[in-house]
Amino acid sequence: MDNKDEKPNRVVLTEAQKKRQRERSIAIACALGILVLLFFAVTFVKGPGVLVRPM
C-alpha cells in the first residue's frame, strides 16, 4: 500500500535551472512563431502559385 504522506520522488529545479528552461522555451516559441509567419508571408507572395512545387 502507498503511504499517502510520502511525497513523490520528484526533481526540484533550482531558480537558475527554471530561468534557463523558461528562456529556452521562449526561444523555441519565437522560432516556431517566425516559421509560421514565414509560411504565412509566402502564401501572400506566391498567391495561388504557393501550390506549385518546382523541382
Added chain:
Amino acid sequence: MSVVDQKAIELPPRISEASVADYFALLKPRVMSLVIFTALVGLMIAPGHVHPVLGFISILCIAVGAGASGALNMALEGDIDVLMSRTANRPIPRGRITRGEAMGFGLTLSFFSVMTLGALVNWYAGGLLAFTIFFYVVIYTMGLKRRTAQNIVIGGAAGALPPVVAWAAATGSLSVEPLLLFLIIFFWTPPHFWALALFRSDDYARAGVPMLPVVAGPDATRLQILLYTIVLVAIAAAPWPLGYFDWVYGVTSLVLGAGMLVLAINVYRHRTGSQALRATRRLFAFSILYLFALFAVLLLDVVVKAVVPLIW
C-alpha cells in the same frame, strides 16, 4: 544487478542549465556570418528578380542549415574539442550542453532548414542544402577530418556551396557564375586553414587531428600554401577575362591576389621564430579580408547597377 547498473540508477537526473547563448554558440556564428555573406552574393548576382521575402527566406534557411552543420560537427567532435585551446571554450567541452543535446538540436535545425527552403523556395535549392549539410557532417567531420591531411581540401567543398545553393534558390538552376564562386572559396580554404594550422599545430597534434603541418611538417605546409595561393589568385581573376564579372572585380581581384601572394611568399620564406609566426597570422587574417572584399565587390557591382538607373 551489477554494480555499474546500481550506480547508474543512483545518479541524479541531469538538468540542463544551458542558456540560449550556449545553443547559439553551437551554430558557429562567425562561420555562419561568412556563409550568410557569400550566399547573399550568390543570390544577388543571380539573373532575374527574386522577391525580397523569398530572398530573405533563402538566406535564413542557408544560414540555419550552416548553423545546424556546426552544431552536428561540435556534437561529433566533443572529444577532441576539449583537447584544443581554440575549441575548449565551446559549449560541449565546457559541459553546458551534452553531445546528445547538440545532436538533437543540429538534426532538428537541419530538417527544418532543408524542408522550409524546399517547400517555400524550390526543392533544387533544398536538395543542395541537404547535400551541403551531409557533406560537412558525414564526409568531412565523420569521414575525412581524423583520417587524412587532405581533410580541409576536400571538406572545403561544403564551405564553398552556400553561394551555389543561393543561386539555385534564386533561379531554380545552376550556371557557370555560382561554380566560379564555388571554386574561389574551394581554393581559398586550404591556404586559410593551413595558415591557422601552422600556428595551432600543437593543438591539432594533441587532439590527433592529421592536419598537414602535423603529418607532413611545417615546411611542406608552407609550400602547399604557396601553391594553393597561386591557383587561388589565378582562379579568382579568371572570371574577368572570361567575361563573367566586370573590370572592377578583375582589378580588385588582382590587387587583393597580389597581397595574398606576397603574404604566402612571406610564410614560405620565414620558417622559424617570431617572424614565421607573424607571417602565418598575417596570412590567416588577410585571407578573411581577401574573400570578404572579393565578394563585396560583386555585391557592390549589383547594387550600383540597380541604383544608378534610378538616380539618373
